[in-house]
Amino acid sequence: MTNKQPVERLEPGTVVRAALELLDEKGLDALSTRAVAHRLGVRMNTVLWHVKTKARMLELMADAVVGEISLDALPDTPDERVHELARRYRRALLAHRDGAALVVGTYAAESHTLRFAEIFVTAFLDSGRSEREAAWTVWTALYFTLGLTQEEQAAQRQPLGDRLAGALSSTAHPSLHRTLGHITGGSFDERFEYGLTAILGQG
Template sequence: MTKKQAVENRGARLDPGTVIRAALELLDETGLDALSTRAVADRLGVRMNTVLWHVKTKAGMLELMADAVIGEIPLDGLPEHWEERVRELARRYRRALLAHRDGAALVVGTSTAEPHTLRFAEALVAALLNGGLGEREAAWTAWALVYFTLGLGQEEQAAAEQPLDGRLAAALSGTSHPALTRVLAHLGPDSFDERFEYGLSRIVGS
């Protein structure tokens, strides 16, 4: 057996989980823009077709990666009270996104109905329904929490690569942008935790 055949045989024994773990490692090292099925194949030492056999397309790979990120959220040890349970789920969601480079951008760019994502969504919506919210209100509150967390997560991770506060300050004029100039001190890179908790309170309640 040639070395090439041995490599391909190892590739044939790959499973989607192995491919997605390699893809997440690459994500953390290189970022979302540099991620490709070819890069994952090179990482695993197999042909790109071997990777595609397991993930079908790059979009499919990204969906499985997003689901794997959400799968890192523990759903045990949650508070009993529905409101605190919702808050804790949102906090854990945010931590999972921030645990991976471009994690928020990865998840926001996909629309997946994979098991881990559905499991988290079920826990979040169930907590809201248990709090007495109507079906539409529970669904829309869950979406508001998810979109808020994803948006703030993207901003936070982008700021880590290229801080916004310095560029924003340079672009603002006290004459042309008096309101933005007044609040600029509250939009710095050290305010994300407080902004997240504030947003939770506005969406879920005080």
């Protein structure tokens, strides 16, 4: 579907919204400035005028995804606040097709991303962690969430267990074969909660 829109009404936010709609419909591999221009019914140069490059468009899209995270009604206790922020971050990624792959491929120093990061780091500092520990634990929690969510979204197309079961041998990979049920078992919700608890030292 092509959504015709007058050029004079275009702005970066309009381009980003159209790009996110295209992402949800066709996935990250199909995303391009040309495809977004076609969706908006304008020339590709018009899209580039507003977002400059595809890389910049992806940064703005990633920031928009993070901007969908509600920061209201967070727990007062710092450790509970950290856990809840990570949960909301994951839900925002899952709300868009290939959302984790989109965000992990960018480094968006934009308003929504910086606001979320500020609140996340503050929660770690409020819990009594040092500046270094707060910063590095934030990285660890975010990278874990991005990686697991990216695998979760990829598994919707081809489950990991299906690939591993045919590749593992009890003689060549005895430890992997022995633990296969745990590697592929459990829901992604369970894996996320377990991993985040381990990272935050709340076990």
